[in-house]
Amino acid sequence: MMTTINWNQVLDSISDNAEEPEVEDRFVKLLLNALGFSSDEWVQQFKTGKGPADFAARKNHDGDKFSVSKINPNLVIEVKGRVSGKAIINLAEGTPMYKKAKEQITGYLLAPKCQTSQWGMITNSTDIQLFRRHGKIVLPATNCMRITKDNISDIITRIKKLLDNQPKALTICIYNDKGGVGKTTTTINLAAILRQQQKKVLVVDFDPQQGDLTDSLGLQEGKVKLSDCLTDPALNVKDTIQAFNLNNKAGQLVKMFDVIPSDSGLSKFMGYDYEARIEKGSARLRDLLDIFVRHYDYILIDAPTNWTFFSKSSVRAADVILMPTEHNNFSSLKNAAKVIKDFLPEVKKLRQDGGPIALPIFFNRHKETEASIKRANAEIKAILTVKKGENDILDPNLLPYYWPKYTKVANDKTIFTVREYEVVSSAAFSRKPAALQHKKAAEYYLKLAQEYFLYE
Template sequence: MNLEEVLQSLPADASEAIVEHNFSQPFLKALGFDFQEIVPQFPVSRRAVDHAARKNTDEDAFLTSHKNPFLYMEVKGRTENLSDKNHPDYRRAVLQLKHYLMSPESKTVRWGILTNSHHVQLFRKHGKVVHPVTPCMALSGDCRRLIKDIKRRIEEPNRALIIAVYNNKGGVGKTTTTLNVAATLAMLKKRVLIIDFDPNQSDLGDALNLKPLQGKILDVLKSKDPSIRDVIKPYKFEHPRLKEPLSFDIVLADEDLVSELDETRLKQQVKFHALRRSLEAVQADYDYILIDSPPNWRIFAQKALYAADVVLVPARHDNLHSLQNAGTAITQFIPEAQAKRQEAGEAGPIALPIFMNNAFRETGPQIQLMHQAITRIIKEARRNANGFDLTPYFYPKSRKGHENRKMIAIPYMAYISRADFMHVPAAFAFKPAREQYLNLVKEYFV
């Protein structure tokens, strides 16, 4: 039976076992894996994911070696609701798939599929990040397009993770974070591109003593087939103790984006997806692309979030508005960007846990005030944002029934402003800053 016949023959209330037995093999086969390339009940951290798959090589057959899985598929019964993002069935299933993908034995796995044979969703694993790359799609009627879409994505070479750094509160460290995370990833030999998408300030280029462009990005964004490639510049950091310079690439801000056109005209001329498409053109050349965004929720911030796979949100423990705005970004702005992406048949972006920038090391009255404020923000979000639970975004180590208020943080460091004056990333110039950012990068990405 081919996949469509299988789908038609399955009863509407088919149990997990029935779906697994009848649907999994034909579906994975349609994605290009033959019988010898699929292992059912693949053991992962004392449990088992329903299917693991990987193309065989001349030396190594996956069915016999069980080595280096490439893709996991978790199967559910047809009565489980995977089409409603807020449904407990869906949330549980995603957590389970993420757990498998993040397990130490899953190092080589790059893709995760969640399906109940009514719906299917594809997730990507990039370093420590798992993010959806397609919305939850219906498997009905002619599913050739859907299969083609998933197949195309999983066969592509590894592409950069696109990270927007965003909080609509000003001065929380968006630019500093973009620069130092990029520098740290570059030290780890990752290929990194950073984008200054805050043309009103152009702080990112300024931090490296590089002058803004004029008109170039506007041309890229307005073009029919946009590619950022022609406006990329290399940045190199040289030091006598370094065998070779440390480097990453940068796209500088474009002054004309703010001086030539008002926001209404800009919105007419630059399509919503223009930044995303222009980055996709170079996405296979990098491991990470970071976008520095402005402190508001207007055109550039909206496009930056729309373009991203994930959003990194800095806040300050001693600034109430930065905490509130971090909550608003996660409960309102990111879902707005998700809705726009869904209109284009895509998924994303998702929020990473918030981190406290400029944080004090010691505990004290200010820390207590911060926790009290966060508790209020979490409660309000539950009430006003459809039951949205912000807890894991503020307290990523917290588990149900086990409260843990440890937060991800970068301390206050005088080195950071010193590096500002020197026009170099602090992580390149000062060891203590390097160590802090290395911790941050390991927490989130590698």
């Protein structure tokens, strides 16, 4: 049963040199109560299958007490002390201890006995951050927040609101600041393969000029347009949706996925004052799509190239950024670094919730040869190499996005690849995704979905 907690007294009761057990007893147990968990709805030292999490919690249901069954947690928590021995523990974002704690909570959320977990948290009673898991993705649900007496009640209210209103969808922006790398093809075929895996999918074509996605699916703009919804709050964005349907072998119409098509009115926001004409500017698309996050499993946004209102809005609306590149298109490799180093920090600063995050690049339409891989890896090495004193090192902030399996021990430069297949590029003429026409194309895009999003 929840009790009224005097958080000022709680914070005063925790010593400056509190080690982990003190933080657990004087802060985390009270925090769980404030978040709505009774004493039989949480346990300590939960065995995740990848080491013990300090706490795990889940609401009781149908006579199943979590403290007894200890199965199917919804929230796992990694706790740190304010100090360890004589060393001060700094959990502020970007610090070594923060990175370690984030790696731990990510491992727990993806562990065998946490497949039902949607939330993870790290805290030492000085800093706190909430994470969300969707399939194989673990992403920030809040920024890393410094706890004070003035803001602790607001922080707990914010976290509880998120826990009580779990979003269903993962919003993915398919983007690279370089054109011609197959963003639209990736979006369409990823949507098709996710639908084949029984996922409910919404696709958003936010390209103001080309609208290739809308055209390739044979769709037309409707009476209610996305461009109008950007400026008119009286319109219902649900009315922009068109269903992409196909006939099955029996001639029956089968719904595949939903689409918010591009429309001719979007081009009016391409002028120098475009953002000023839309309330909340580049945040508007995110606000519009919020109505769908509890209805779909995946929302895919096809974003145009160049850092304009449209691409900025698409990235700002997303949880994760999926970046197609090509092994022989060196500009696409360099521009991916620009997205990670420049564009994402700009959007994170605007959002103040820790997101979005970038996923490792993949090679699209790849025809692999020993020479092509050698050239691509040489280019990537040039992108990653930075000076540290007198030495050249691989930039640790970029390395996970190019060679995610690379370590000092294992010199693994593997990059996920969607193979070249001629039917993929020609599928647009048939108004049907290649993944729904050909077994080989379906295999390629299923592997893409499994690599980044789905458990196999």
